[in-house]
Structure formats: structure tokens, C-alpha cells
Amino acid sequence: MPAKLEGKVATAPPRPSRTQPVPVSELATTVDAHLTAPDRAHVLVSGVTLRAQHVRPGDLFAALPGTRVHGADFAARAVEAGAVAVLTDAEGAAKVAGVPVLVHPEPRAVLGALAARVYGTPSSKVAVWGVTGTSGKTTTTYMIESALKAAGRATGLIGTVETRIAGERLGSALTTPEAPDLQALLAVMHERGTTDVAMEVSSHALRLGRVGGVGFAVGAFTNLSQDHLDFHPDMEDYFRTKAELFDGRARVEVVCVDGEWGPRLVKPGTVTVATTGDADWTATGVAVTATGEQSFTAHGPGGVSFDVELRLPGEFNVANALLAIGCLHARGVDHEAIRAGLRDVEVPGRMQRVDEGQDFTAVVDYSHKPAAVALALDAVRARATGRIITVLGCGGDRDTAKRPLMGEEAARRSDVLVVTDDNPRGEDPAEIRAAMLRGALGVPDAERGEVVEIGDRRLAIAHAVGEARAGDVVVVAGKGHETGQEVAGVVHPFSDVDTLADAIRGAAR
Structure with missing residues (x-):
């Protein structure tokens, strides 16, 4: 049955089994917050959450101001569930009764530091490898984690596809968890013997303070291209937000300097990587097999060089690999x-082959x-002997300006482009497709292939498979690893991988 979204996480995130409670007065001092009820400064806090439904006895409840409601509206429910203190702003403080209140003008900005203190500053005990950028974050974190495993380290992973603790897989509601959940998660990882955690760091996480209180062993930058302009007013703001990972919170900084944005992050001591031009780490002798596997020689500081083999196709994955190498070395x-x-x-949903014979x-x-669409299609074009047949949609309630651009990039690189639905969310799917079609059909006839519109994603994938002949490449883009499709607030089970496999088997029958 489809699940109705209610804007909340269904299950509480993991917490460590033991914490050393901290007096609320000490927490107030930590972030320079005003503490009401000083006669109760001795109250001990043993956990932190910003969701009233996840409160445990002894918690600090973070009542943050929101665009529609104030978190303090749920403070009574949190106190009833066992919260012993509340963090909020002056407006929220007026709505809280019965417990000490930490009043701060920017409670979200200090929440990470408070949670880190309550959970024992876990990033000082576990090495956190943070990767930011527009594309390549997931792939690079998987590469880093895979190499750390090969080196015998006990690893964790936090990102878009999944969160893993010592091999145990958790779902990922956000690319980067909210600050209290992240600090608790790092504490759980330390408790279970994890030594190193590879983590995606989104611009939302940086802007909204989700990684506040985290000390990074490594901070890495992949690239920057148009995305999230529904959240950021322009590309410059988007870049400045990404750049916050390189404000001194990471002990080692590694930056890909391909393109215009990476070089702006370089300062003395920065490790640089590049697929073209000069950098600390470069690649030569890139060779691609007929099935997309790659090999190259990595060259690093001090004359270091070694051969690398990759199952993942595309020049962008050479860049991702060099970035991982720079971090690891x-x-x-x-x-x-x-x-x-x-x-x-292997990275789920990233250039993932579906082979049914x-x-x-x-x-x-x-x-x-x-x-990303352009890079993916260029990568498959480089090894294709036949046509490129692409299935592509755009998500609703997100950056609208990129829709015609995605249609244009796909149309220029496809012999057949099937425009379909992705996650329409709360928008009219036909309007999203129309924006994509404007970009696709704006490409001159001589520079594009056939463009087809099929709203139903399952039928669109089946159509693409039905069109395919020997030597062709069918690319189903946009959803990757996702296992649901959100339409009008309802998430329906849907997997591009499974749907594509079913279509191929069906066509064979």
C-alpha cells in the first residue's frame, strides 16, 4: 500500500546506549545562551531531539522557529514525554512552561554544538570524511568507504542512498541528518567500534547547521553545477554555502579544481586533484573497455604513482576516484x-548496469x-555502438529553472528521449513535463533525435526497452537508487532498477 507522507520520520533515529548527563547550566555556557529558571541549573540532560514525537526522558527539546509553525508549539507535548529542558528563541520561550529554557537568538545554529556536548563530542573519536559538491558526493563516499574497508578499518556511511553502521543498513531520510540525530548517530558508531565514517555533506546541511559541532578529519569538494536554486537565490550563494566546509572545521581539505568553482577553495595546504591541468593528483592513460570499466594511472605528490581499475564508467568517475585518492593518501x-x-x-543507482541477458x-x-545528465549520457555515448535511448523526468517542488535545461541536455545527446514523470510531489506532472519539453524541442531538429512524452514512468521505461535493438544503450535517469515515487503527497513503491529489469524480461517473453 502507498504510504501517506506526514512530514515526519516514522521511526526514531538510533541513539547510543549510554551517555554522561550534562547539567543544563553547562550547556547554556557552551553556546552562550540565556538560561531561565537558574534555580534549576542542576537539571541533567542526557539526550537531544528536535522532534516532540521522539522525546525520551531526560532530553533537551529543540524548539526551532519554522516557516509555518514554531517548534515551541510542541513544547508541552515534549515536556509531557519527559523533556527536562528546551532550547529556543525569545518568541518560543514565551510558549514554554515547567522546565528550564535555553534562550538563543539563533537556536538552530548552536544545536549541533549542544548535541555534540551531550553525546560526548563523537567526531573527536571517529574520523569523519565529509564530501560536498553538486554531483559525485555519493560515489566518492562509497569509494572512500570501500578503500577504508580494504585497509582494515571499521567503517560507517552516511548519505543519500543509505546509512550503514558496521554493516547494518538504515534508511536515509535526508542526505545529511539533522544535527541531534547526526551527533547521536556518530556516538552510536563509536559505541559499535567504528573508526571512520564517510559522509555526504549537502548545502542544506551546511546552511541549516546540521553538521554544526562536527570536526572533520577530511573535507572534500567534487564540483558545482546548477541545482537547488529553489533553496539558494543564486549560484554564488550556493557556492558560498558549500565553501563553509572549508572554513577550518576539516583538518585536511581536498578539492577537485576542474571547472571554475574548485580553484576558489584552494589555499596553502589544500590537496588538489584534476583530470585536466595541474594539481597534486592527476590521471594519465585513461582507458575504457567496451563494457565501461576504466583504468588509469594516478600520479601524486613526491612522484607517487599507481595503477587504478574502476568498474564505473565516465570521465567524471575518474575525477571522483582522484578525489577519493587525494583524501585517502x-x-x-x-x-x-x-x-x-x-x-x-559498487554504488547503487549510479551508472548501475541492469543485465537480464x-x-x-x-x-x-x-x-x-x-x-549530471550531460555527463552520464556522454559517458555511455563514448562506448555505445548503437543508439542512446533515454528516459528522464524532473522532480516537483524543486528548482524549476533546471527543467528545460535537463530536457535540452538529454535531447542533444539521445537518439530517442522519453520525457516522463519523476517525483511530481505536489505539482501537476504535465506542467513539469511541459517545461522539459520546451527545452528538448528547442534544440534544432538536426541536433536532436526523436522526443516522446509518456507520463507513466513504468510505461515510459517499457517503451524505451521496446525501442532498443542490439548495440543500443537504454539510460533510465533521475531516480537511481530510490524505491518510491511521490505523487500528490503519496509515495508509491517504485524502483527504476526493478522496473527496467521487468521490462527487459517482458520484452524477451
Whole structure:
């Protein structure tokens, strides 16, 4: 049955089994907050949450101001559930009764530091490898984690696809969890023996303080291209937000300097990587097999060089691999472990092959930005002997300006483009498709292939498979690893990988 979304996480995130309670007065001092009820300064806090439904006895409840409601409206419910103190602003403080209140003009900005203090500053005990950028965050974190495993480290992973603790898989509601959940998660990882955590760091996480209180062993930058302009007013603001990861909170900074944005992050001590031009880490001798596997030689500081094999196609994955190599080498990981990790890495929904014995290539990819669509299709074009047949949609309630651009990039690179639905969310799917079609059909006839509109994504994928012949490549782009499709506030079970496999089997029958 489809699940109705209610704007909340259905299950509470994990917490460590033990914490050392902290006096509320000490927490107030930590972030320079005004503490009401000073006669209750001795009250002990043993946990933190910003969701009233997840409060446990002994918690600090973070009542944050919102665009529609104030978190303090739920303070009574939180106190009833056992919250012993509340963090909020002056407006929220007027709505709280019965417990000490930490009043701060920007409670969201200090929430991470408070949670870190309550959970024992876990990022000082677990090495956190943070990766930011528009595209490549997921792939690079998987590469880093794979190499760390090969080096014998006990690893964790936090990102878009999943969260993993010592092999146990958790779902990912957000690319980067909210600050209290993240600090608790890092504490759980430490408790379970994790030594290193590879984590995606989104611009939302940086702007909204979700990674506040985290000290990073490594901060890495992949690239920047148009995305999230529904959240950021322009590209410059988007870049400045990403740049916050490089404000001194990471002990090692590694930056890909391909393109215009990365070089702006470089300062003395920055490790640089590039697929073209000069950098600390570069690649030569890139070779691609007929099935998309790649090999190259990585060259690093001090004359270091070694051969690398990748299962993942595309020049952008050479850049991702170099970024991972730069991070790993800077932290002293052995080159043989790096090679083994890169050779074995697999990333769900990122250039993922679907093989049901058919005589054409079928790929699922998460590309949902104009630049990512172009890179993905260029990568498959480089090894295709036949036509490129692309299935692509755009998500609703997100950056509207990128829709015609995505249609244009896909139309220029496809022999057949099937425009379909992605996650319409609260928008009219036909209007989203119309915006994509404006971009696609704006490409001159001589520079594009056939453009077809099929709203039903399952039928669109089946149509693409039905069109495919020997040597062709079918690319289903946009949703990647996702297992649901959100339409009008309802999430319906849907997997591009499973749907594509079913269509191929159906066509064979």
C-alpha cells in the first residue's frame, strides 16, 4: 500500500546506549545562551531531539522557529514525554512552561554544538570524511568507504542512498541528518567500534547547521553545477554555502579544481586533484573497455604513482576516484588498499548496469541535474555502438529553472528521449513535463533525435526497452537508487532498477 507522507520520520533515529548527563547550566555556557529558571541549573540532560514525537526522558527539546509553525508549539507535548529542558528563541520561550529554557537568538545554529556536548563530542573519536559538491558526493563516499574497508578499518556511511553502521543498513531520510540525530548517530558508531565514517555533506546541511559541532578529519569538494536554486537565490550563494566546509572545521581539505568553482577553495595546504591541468593528483592513460570499466594511472605528490581499475564508467568517475585518492593518501591509507577499494566499489543507482541477458546495454543513473545528465549520457555515448535511448523526468517542488535545461541536455545527446514523470510531489506532472519539453524541442531538429512524452514512468521505461535493438544503450535517469515515487503527497513503491529489469524480461517473453 502507498504510504501517506506526514512530514515526519516514522521511526526514531538510533541513539547510543549510554551517555554522561550534562547539567543544563553547562550547556547554556557552551553556546552562550540565556538560561531561565537558574534555580534549576542542576537539571541533567542526557539526550537531544528536535522532534516532540521522539522525546525520551531526560532530553533537551529543540524548539526551532519554522516557516509555518514554531517548534515551541510542541513544547508541552515534549515536556509531557519527559523533556527536562528546551532550547529556543525569545518568541518560543514565551510558549514554554515547567522546565528550564535555553534562550538563543539563533537556536538552530548552536544545536549541533549542544548535541555534540551531550553525546560526548563523537567526531573527536571517529574520523569523519565529509564530501560536498553538486554531483559525485555519493560515489566518492562509497569509494572512500570501500578503500577504508580494504585497509582494515571499521567503517560507517552516511548519505543519500543509505546509512550503514558496521554493516547494518538504515534508511536515509535526508542526505545529511539533522544535527541531534547526526551527533547521536556518530556516538552510536563509536559505541559499535567504528573508526571512520564517510559522509555526504549537502548545502542544506551546511546552511541549516546540521553538521554544526562536527570536526572533520577530511573535507572534500567534487564540483558545482546548477541545482537547488529553489533553496539558494543564486549560484554564488550556493557556492558560498558549500565553501563553509572549508572554513577550518576539516583538518585536511581536498578539492577537485576542474571547472571554475574548485580553484576558489584552494589555499596553502589544500590537496588538489584534476583530470585536466595541474594539481597534486592527476590521471594519465585513461582507458575504457567496451563494457565501461576504466583504468588509469594516478600520479601524486613526491612522484607517487599507481595503477587504478574502476568498474564505473565516465570521465567524471575518474575525477571522483582522484578525489577519493587525494583524501585517502592524505590520511595515510596504503596504496594497495586504495587500489583494492576502488576496484571493488559498487554504488547503487549510479551508472548501475541492469543485465537480464539482453543484447543491448541498460543503465540506471541518479543524474537529476543538467550537468549530471550531460555527463552520464556522454559517458555511455563514448562506448555505445548503437543508439542512446533515454528516459528522464524532473522532480516537483524543486528548482524549476533546471527543467528545460535537463530536457535540452538529454535531447542533444539521445537518439530517442522519453520525457516522463519523476517525483511530481505536489505539482501537476504535465506542467513539469511541459517545461522539459520546451527545452528538448528547442534544440534544432538536426541536433536532436526523436522526443516522446509518456507520463507513466513504468510505461515510459517499457517503451524505451521496446525501442532498443542490439548495440543500443537504454539510460533510465533521475531516480537511481530510490524505491518510491511521490505523487500528490503519496509515495508509491517504485524502483527504476526493478522496473527496467521487468521490462527487459517482458520484452524477451
